[in-house]
Amino acid sequence: MTLTSLVAWIAAAITFGTVIMYGSVGEILTEKSGNLNLGVPGIMYLGAIGSLAGCFFYENGNPAPNPWISACIAVVCALTAALLGGLLYSFMTVTLRANQNVTGLTLTIFGGGVANFFGGSLVKLSGGVGQISVAAASSAIRTRIPFLSDHFGIVSDLLFSYGFFTYLAVVIALAANYFLTRTRYGLNLRAVGENPATADAAGISVTKYKYLATCTGAMIEGLGGMYFVMDYIKGTWDSGGALEALGWLAVALVIFTSWKPKNAVWGAYLFGFCYWIYLYIPSGISAVLAKFFGAANVTHMQNLYRMIPYLVTIIVLIIVSKKKRKENQNPASLGISYFREER
Amino acid sequence: MKDSKYEAPKSSVKEPLVHIVKRSDIEPWKAWGIRIAAVLLGMLVSALFINGITNLNPAAVFKSMFAGAFGTDKRIWQTLKDMSLLLCIGIGLAPAFKLRFWNVGAEGQVLIGGLVSAALMINLGGKIPNGVLLILMALCAVVCGAVWGLIPAYFKSKYRTNETLFTLMMNYIALQLVEFYVDVWDKKQSHSVGVINASSKAGWMPYIGGNQFILMIIIVALITVGMYFYLQNSKQGFEITVVGESENTARYAGISVSKVIRRTMLVSAGICGLAGFLEVSAVSHTISSLTAGGRGFTAIIVAWLGKFNPFAMTLITAILAFMSRGANQIASDFNFNKFASNILTGIILFFILGSEFFINYRLVFRHRPKEVK
Numbered sequence: 072m073t074l075t076s077l078v079a080w081i082a083a084a085i086t087f088g089t090v091i092m093y094g095s096v097g098e099i100l101t102e103k104s105g106n107l108n109l110g111v112p113g114i115m116y117l118g119a120i121g122s123l124a125g126c127f128f129y130e131n132g133n134p135a136p137n138p139w140i141s142a143c144i145a146v147v148c149a150l151t152a153a154l155l156g157g158l159l160y161s162f163m164t165v166t167l168r169a170n171q172n173v174t175g176l177t178l179t180i181f182g183g184g185v186a187n188f189f190g191g192s193l194v195k196l197s198g199g200v201g202q203i204s205v206a207a208a209s210s211a212i213r214t215r216i217p218f219l220s221d222h223f224g225i226v227s228d229l230l231f232s233y234g235f236f237t238y239l240a241v242v243i244a245l246a247a248n249y250f251l252t253r254t255r256y257g258l259n260l261r262a263v264g265e266n267p268a269t270a271d272a273a274g275i276s277v278t279k280y281k282y283l284a285t286c287t288g289a290m291i292e293g294l295g296g297m298y299f300v301m302d303y304i305k306g307t308w309d310s311g312g313a314l315e316a317l318g319w320l321a322v323a324l325v326i327f328t329s330w331k332p333k334n335a336v337w338g339a340y341l342f343g344f345c346y347w348i349y350l351y352i353p354s355g356i357s358a359v360l361a362k363f364f365g366a367a368n369v370t371h372m373q374n375l376y377r378m379i380p381y382l383v384t385i386i387v388l389i390i391v392s393k394k395k396r397k398e399n400q401n402p403a404s405l406g407i408s409y410f411r412e413e414r
Numbered sequence: 415m416k417d418s419k420y421e422a423p424k425s426s427v428k429e430p431l432v433h434i435v436k437r438s439d440i441e442p443w444k445a446w447g448i449r450i451a452a453v454l455l456g457m458l459v460s461a462l463f464i465n466g467i468t469n470l471n472p473a474a475v476f477k478s479m480f481a482g483a484f485g486t487d488k489r490i491w492q493t494l495k496d497m498s499l500l501l502c503i504g505i506g507l508a509p510a511f512k513l514r515f516w517n518v519g520a521e522g523q524v525l526i527g528g529l530v531s532a533a534l535m536i537n538l539g540g541k542i543p544n545g546v547l548l549i550l551m552a553l554c555a556v557v558c559g560a561v562w563g564l565i566p567a568y569f570k571s572k573y574r575t576n577e578t579l580f581t582l583m584m585n586y587i588a589l590q591l592v593e594f595y596v597d598v599w600d601k602k603q604s605h606s607v608g609v610i611n612a613s614s615k616a617g618w619m620p621y622i623g624g625n626q627f628i629l630m631i632i633i634v635a636l637i638t639v640g641m642y643f644y645l646q647n648s649k650q651g652f653e654i655t656v657v658g659e660s661e662n663t664a665r666y667a668g669i670s671v672s673k674v675i676r677r678t679m680l681v682s683a684g685i686c687g688l689a690g691f692l693e694v695s696a697v698s699h700t701i702s703s704l705t706a707g708g709r710g711f712t713a714i715i716v717a718w719l720g721k722f723n724p725f726a727m728t729l730i731t732a733i734l735a736f737m738s739r740g741a742n743q744i745a746s747d748f749n750f751n752k753f754a755s756n757i758l759t760g761i762i763l764f765f766i767l768g769s770e771f772f773i774n775y776r777l778v779f780r781h782r783p784k785e786v787k
Contacts, residue, residue: 109518109578159764163764163767163768167767167768167770167771168771168774168775169767169768169770169771170718170767172516172578172714172718173714173715173718173719173767174764174767176518176711176714176715177715177760177763177764177767178760179711180708180711180712180715180756180759180760180763181756181757181759181760181761181763181764182760183753183756184753184754184755184756184757184758184759184760185757185760187751187753187756188750188751188753188754188756188757191750191751191753192750192751195749195750196467310751310753316586319582319586322579322582323579323582323583326576326579364594365598366594366597366598367598368597371594371597371598372594374590374591374593374594374597375590375591375594377590377593378586378587378590378591381583381584381586381587381590382583382587384579384583385580385583385584388575388576388579388580388583389569389573389575392569392573392574392575392576393573395573395574401576410434410436412434412435412436413436
C-alpha cells in the first residue's frame, strides 16, 4: 500500500466517522436521560432533508445565491427539523409514556419516509426537472481552513483537508463529555437516567431533563444528517438508504463507547476505517479469497468485505458484555418511561 | 385530597391544571373506541398531508386510496399478499417480543431464508421433483433463519449481550451476503439475478385456480392460528409469558431463562426465515437486497401494538397494507416515489401509539372549589 492511498483511506474514514460521531454523541446525551431513542436514523434523515429543502428554496431560481447565507439556512433548517423530531419523540415517550423502542422505530420509518420522499420529489414538486443539487451551500460547508490546508504537504492532507463541521463534531463530543462528567447539570442528567425516582425526590425535574437531553441530542444528530448531505455527498440526495445504515451504526457506536462521548471521537474514526477497508484490501488476498468463496470476479469480494464494520461491532459487543465492567454499562433506567405514581 | 372542608393555604401549594392517573381497568368497548378514533384521526392527518402535496381534497384521497387497495380483483390480492407477508413476520416476532427479547433482526432472518430458498431454486431446479424442492426450500429457510436468530440469542443468554444491537448488525451481514451471492449468480454483470427459473417454474409455489397468492395466504393464516394457540395454550407459551413478565419469578418457578430465550428465538427467527421463503417462492421469484424491504421493522411495531395477540395483529397489518397500497396508488397517479407510503405508515403508527396513553391513563383536571358567599 502506498502512502497516498493510506492518507486517502484515513481521510475517507474521518469524513465517514464524522457523520456517525454527530449521531452517537447526540444519542449518548439522549440515553443518559434514560431515553433509548431508536429513531436516530429518522432524526438524521430529518436534519438532512431539512437542510437540503431549506437551501433548495433559497438557491432554486436564485441566479447568484450567497454560499454563506445558504450554509446558515442549512444549519438552521437542519437544527429545526431535528428538533421537531426530538420533540415528537419526547412527547410520545415522556408525556404519553409510549414504548420507547417502538416510538423510535416509528420515527425512523417516518423520518426516512419524509426525507426520501421530498429528497426524491422536491424538484418535481416545484416544477423543475433533474436531480436536486444545492451547490452553493455545500461548497461553503466544505470550505477548508485557509493556509493550513495547503501548505504542509501530508500533514495538511491528514489533518486539515476537511470542512469545518468535521472539527465541530470533535468539539461537540468533548464538550458533551465535559458537560456529563464535570458539571452539576450533567450530574443531574445522569441521575435522571440512572434512577428517575431518586432524582425526582431530590427535586430534579425528570420531565424537563428528559425533554432537554432528548431535544439537544436530536439537534446534534440533525447536524450529522446535514453533514452527510452537504459534505459527505456534496449537496445532492441519495435515496439508497445509506443514511439509515449510518444512523444505525451511530446507535451501535453508543454501546461501543460505553456511553462516554470522548470515546466516540476515536470510535467513529475506527468505524470509518473499517467501513472503507473494502477498497484497500490487496488484490492478491482478494484473489485467494474469491477462489475460496467461489466468486468468479475478484471485485465481488467487496460485498463480503463490507460486512467488516458490522462484524467488528458484534465482536466488541460480545467482549464488552463478557467483561461486565460496572462503569461500562448502560444507564440503569434506559428504555423505561417514568411515571411518578408507579414505583 | 377529598376533604372539601380542608382548604390549602393559597400561596404555598400550586395544583397543576391537569394531572395523570393510571387507570386500573377500562371497558373493552371504550378501549377499542379510543383505538378506532386514533386510526381515524391518523387517516385524516394522512389525507391532509396528501392534500398538501397534491391538492386532492381528502374525500378524493380516500377514494383514490381505496381504489388502489381494493379497486380490482388483482389489487385486492396484492393487498392481501402485502398483508400476509407483513403478518407472517409479525407473527414470528410476537413470541420474541413477548419474552422482551428485542429481535430487530427480522430483516436479516427474512433475507437469509430467502437466500437459501433462491440458492436451492438455482442449483436444484429441474433436478429433483418440484414438490420435494419446495419442501426442501421451506425447511432450509426455516432452519437457516432460526440459526441466524439463535446466534444473538446464544450470546444474550450466556453473557447478556445487548440483543437489539446484535440482531441489528446481523441484518447488515445478511444483506452483504445477499449482495455477494447476487453478484456470484448474476451472469450478466447487472447486479441482479432476474426471475429465477422463469421457464421451468421450478421452486415456484403452485398457483391454485390460477391465483398466485392463495396458497401463501393459507400458510400464513395457519401459522397465525397456530401461534395463537402456542402462546395461549402451550406450556412453552406460558413460560414465555412468565419470563417476559419477570425473569426472577421465572427462575424461582424453576424455568431455565436461557433455555427459554434460545428456544423462543429459534421459533421466532424460524418463522421469519419462512417469510423469506414465501417472498422468494410465492411472490417475487428472485432475491435482492430489497427482498425484506423494511417489513422486518414495521412488523415489530405490528407485534407490539397488537399486544402479541395474532388476531389483533392481523387487524393492524390490514390497516397498514391498505395504507401502503393506497399511498402507492396516489404516488403512481401523481408520479411520486414510493416513500410516500412510509410517511403515511409513520403517521398512522404515531396515532395508534399515542392512543395507548389514553387507554392506560386518565387525565384529571384541576378541581375548582366553588366560592362560598
